[in-house]
Amino acid sequence: MSAYAIGHLHDVNVGPAIVEYLRGIDATLAPFGGRFLLHGEPVEVLEGSWSGDLVVIEFPDRESARAWYASPAYRQILPLRLENSRGNVFLTDGVPADHKATDILSALPTMDQPLG
Template sequence: MPAYAVGHLHDVNVGPDVVEYLKRIDETLAPFDGRFIIHGGPVSVVEGSWSGDLIVIEFPDKDSIRAWYDSPAYRQILPLRTKNSRGAIFFMDGVSDDHKATDVLAGIPTMDQP
């Protein structure tokens, strides 16, 4: 099942370090079949508020994400981003193609269940 590396970044200083990071990240993703799904850009806010940039990278599974993130190639460029931005980075599993919204209720007690 696909899994995602998600970043919500703020205050990105797009200087020489970030440019270098951007030039090199794709080569770190390739061995782990990672690909950008969302990579910043304008958003159309329809509820609430938003600031920052959203980045979503898809991988075949969570093990692939961890292997990419811990790889020597990515670890070498990681400081180029972390020293020039702030934000949250997290990993999460995707859902199957036949996923329904109510699937998240499995195993969660509801008010009508004892």
């Protein structure tokens, strides 16, 4: 199942270091089957508020995503981003193509079980 590396970045200083990071990241993704799905495109806010940039990178599975993030090639350029932006980055799995909203109900406690 596909997995996603998601970054919500703020205060990106688009200077020489970020340019170097952007020039290098594609080569770090290729060996792990990673590809950009979103990369800082403007969002249209329908509810709530939003600031920053959203980046979503798809991988074939969680193991590939972890291996990319831990790879020497990515670790070499990572400080360029960390020193020139702030934000949150995390991994999450996708859902099958036939996923329905009610599928998550089986993972929730029943009404007779307390939450937490």
